[in-house]
Amino acid sequence: xxxxxxxxxxxxxxRTERLVLRESEARDRAAFIELHSSAEVHTYLxxxxxxxxxxxxxxxxxxxxxxxxxxxxxGAMIGQIQLVREPEHHRPxxxxxxxxxxxxxxxxxxxxxxxEACAAAxxxxxxxxxxxxxxxxxxxxxxxxMRLVAKLGFTEVERFHAWDAEQWLGMRSPATPxx
Ligand SMILES: CC(C)(COP(=O)(O)OP(=O)(O)OC[C@H]1O[C@@H](n2cnc3c(N)ncnc32)[C@H](O)[C@@H]1OP(=O)(O)O)[C@@H](O)C(=O)NCCC(=O)NCCS
Numbered sequence: 001x002x003x004x005x006x007x008x009x010x011x012x013x014x015r016t017e018r019l020v021l022r023e024s025e026a027r028d029r030a031a032f033i034e035l036h037s038s039a040e041v042h043t044y045l046x047x048x049x050x051x052x053x054x055x056x057x058x059x060x061x062x063x064x065x066x067x068x069x070x071x072x073x074x075g076a077m078i079g080q081i082q083l084v085r086e087p088e089h090h091r092p093x094x095x096x097x098x099x100x101x102x103x104x105x106x107x108x109x110x111x112x113x114x115x116e117a118c119a120a121a122x123x124x125x126x127x128x129x130x131x132x133x134x135x136x137x138x139x140x141x142x143x144x145x146m147r148l149v150a151k152l153g154f155t156e157v158e159r160f161h162a163w164d165a166e167q168w169l170g171m172r173s174p175a176t177p178x179x
Contacts, residue, residue, distance in 0.1 A: 003085045004098065007128045009066040016120045019113060021069040021081065024062055028070050031077035031105070032062040040106045044142035046163060071104070071117045078113060079104035081121045083134070091169050093157050094135040098125065100172075101136075102148075109144065115151050122152065126174045133173045140166045 010023035024032070035041060036058075037051040063070070067083040082101040089095040100122070104114050125134060136154055138145040146168065154170035161167070 003065075004067045004083060005085060005129065007066070011124060011128075014069070014120050014124055016116050018073065019078075019117050019120070020072040021117060021120055021124075022072055024064050024068065024070045024077075026061050028077040029058060029060065029062050032080070033058055035077075035080060035103050035105055038106065041103055044139040044145070044165070067098075069117075069121055071113065073108065073113065078108045079117065081117055083121060083125055086135075089135075090162070091137070091158070091160065093171070094137070094169060097133060097135045097171075098129070099135050099137070100152075102145075114148055118148065118152055122172065131174055133171050136170050136172070138168050138170075140168050 014021040033051065033054045037048050037054055039048050042048040063080060067085075069081045070077045071079040071081060080103050083098050084101070085096070086094060086099045087096050089097070089099065100118065102114055102118055122134060125132070134154075135157070136149055138149060140146060140159065149168075149170050152172060154172045157169045157171050159166055159168055
């Protein structure tokens with residue numbers, strides 16, 4: 001359909017033990033603005049966007065694009081997961097591949113929600129794009145993110161310097177039938 005590739009979007013909501021991954025709705029707008037204006041969330045992401053700018057510019061239904069899941073806990077948005085194909089990725093090893101990104105509200109860090117939600121999103125990806133790898137870039141200083149990528153099965157492709165920091169590019173290859 002779009003950047004992600006030939007896939008029907010949105011899929012039916014994905015249920016995990018504690019969470020639901022679903023398309024965004026108008027009721028997510030406040031959490032979306034909170035997430036994108038949080039200095040804590042953006043410590044390793046180049047800084048947050050100003051809240052007043054987000055209040056003006058975020059559409060009534062925020063973040064509706066193929067590959068973007070809202071992560072819902074007990075009926076409220078706690079985070080966002082994005083799977084985006086990057087034809088122009090600045091690292092040649094990642095060009096044309098789908099890139100995983102994740103942002104969770106600080107009050108829910110430390111409960112395993114990010115790992116649970118990202119694993120479910122990757123399972124969905126494997127089911128619709130069998131055999132395709134997924135890439136991910138994160139700062140090495142982002143310790144929580146580095147732990148998460150290891151749990152999700154990403155392995156290092158390269159480290160590089162960009163945006164005044166050391167960056168880590170990882171790749172996750174899907175399980176093969178013999179695994
Ligand atoms: C990166 C980020 C998503 C990680 O969130 P997180 O909550 O630390 O990650 P997890 O879901 O893996 O949970 C971590 C901890 O919860 C604990 N936990 C508590 N209850 C748990 C449960 N029931 N199941 C699993 N883990 C549980 C685990 O011990 C785990 O700690 P560990 O990594 O030491 O084992 C979060 O820090 C964030 O949103 N950061 C800002 C955005 C960002 O930097 N994104 C990177 C973009 S590339």
